Amino acid sequence: MRFHSPSIQYFHAVRRTGSIRAAARLLNVASSAVSRQILKLEQEVGSPLFERTARGLTLTTVGEMLARHVMNVLQDLDRFRSDVASLSGAWHGTISIACIESLAESVLPDLIAAHRSRARRVSFTTMVMGSSDVLEALRRGEADIGIAMALRHPPDLRQVALKRFRLGALVAREHPLARRKTVTLEQCLAFPVIHALPELSIYHLLQPLIAQLSETPEPAIQANSIDLMRELAARGVGVAFQTQLGIVRLTRDAQLVFLPLDNAGSPVWSDLGIYVRAERTLPAFTESFLQELVRELGERERRENAAYPHIA
């Protein structure tokens, strides 16, 4: 079922590996064959596709254009294959998901487990990474579905849904703040705080608000792992900040308390976006899971915003 020119496949492999010999190893062919196909391709396009450095190949501008086209072709071929397969009742394939850490604790495992119990022949590849890396993985075709903080997304990605969750403080049950209904940033900063490092998007949400305050904050802990911050907060080390998405288990065990942030009378929102490549049509089984994902996140958004109604 490989009815596309070898040039296409070879080019794709070379782009991913950044090397002709590595691509050749990946494809189980001689490097000379790969080299020739690339040269032929460049001749037909009429422009070099790679810049040859001593250590490998880098895409030129034209090369990036071709890479986009080739990705469109190969991903659409995948969809065609799965369409044909689902015609004969076989509903299988692999869904590749890139998401940020806050989904890893509850949302994604729950969803995947539920989906697998219904469609056992659909397998999953999940990759946890930073928000901008999520978008980059989508653009490179390494993931089918991406979930990230809703930054400004490039035009070649499509935002399927946008859900907003309230940012809140996370404290141990014994913490002095734990009995409040909501907290302000000032109140939190009176205690030791577990800050997010800039690689986490929570940093970029809170930094502008903290900068507005004149107070000098308490000496704080900094971390780059949502999970770690959560566990630190559970041990009473300090106040952490995140959405309620990733703390279902620990609040259920009553070790942690989630306190919605109150910023001068209004909530602090953390916008979560679901993304797919814009130029791509998803296979039916992927589209189906995507719908479930959107529905589930919408459900959680509704539940959480009902549990902590607006302050205003």
Added chain:
Amino acid sequence: MRFHSPSIQYFHAVRRTGSIRAAARLLNVASSAVSRQILKLEQEVGSPLFERTARGLTLTTVGEMLARHVMNVLQDLDRFRSDVASLSGAWHGTISIACIESLAESVLPDLIAAHRSRARRVSFTTMVMGSSDVLEALRRGEADIGIAMALRHPPDLRQVALKRFRLGALVAREHPLARRKTVTLEQCLAFPVIHALPELSIYHLLQPLIAQLSETPEPAIQANSIDLMRELAARGVGVAFQTQLGIVRLTRDAQLVFLPLDNAGSPVWSDLGIYVRAERTLPAFTESFLQELVRELGERERRENAAYPHIA
């Protein structure tokens, strides 16, 4: 610049012509070559792509799926080509437009003339047809942009814009109705009427309204050409119905009068949709023209609805 398997191109040609020998003539190759490529393709897919009848070849279900994939590939290849070309300053290509007749008198010629005066290397192919044929031409990949009555469009088409224009009666300057500001359907039916045949979408707009009336209408003329109906109305033969889009010249020469229809106090809308294939990214020069088209139609919508403000 043809770096896709011959199988792809051959399959595409066979699908369009419905015959292997005709495709071979089109491609300037022997029919045996085409036949073999199709057989090879069917073997790789693992399922027949065509049903062989005595009169040629018809797509099977799997064949239609592959046709969709192949169209996506070839159209995206076109986009890639034009992207590369525009990189070296050459901004050229062909825009293929399928539209209904009402656009042919003024909107489209004006727009194309204006666009050509700026971008002389962009050429156009325009095809006038019925609304459902417009959608079908888009789906078959025979047109890049489609303008049609906004019916329910299939999911593989994307509605870029939706503009509504008021349906009105068209009468000669000397017609008894000509001095009114608006008319009702009853008032029109008191005179000879030029009816649209069912192949025109105006028929489907007016038919439900006429059916509600109890009166027996005057003996009428029926026609299937917007242009003919307009010219008949200008000669005082009867009352025609259309939007004001297609009658700019004749109203300018003051031969025709346009009277917005008043249906029990509310206007009668004719919804015009602009469509493109959903699974396709347009070349830059096509996208640019598309934007101008949307803008121009929006402008006309605004102007006309300002000239004939709502009745309610």
Added chain:
DNA sequence: ACATGTTGCTGCCGTTTCGGCAACGGCTAT
């Protein structure tokens, strides 16, 4: 400075694939 490893590229040559020609059986229309 030198050796070593890696990079992409290029003749050479066997294998595979492709395309053109002619012919065959099946079908339709006259």
Added chain:
DNA sequence: ATAGCCGTTGCCGAAACGGCAGCAACATGT
């Protein structure tokens, strides 16, 4: 029945492809 068109199939030359070995250019490690 005859003529015409259809898709398919052997046969064969031509073109494309892939593997092997060797090349120069460059980076790295000693």
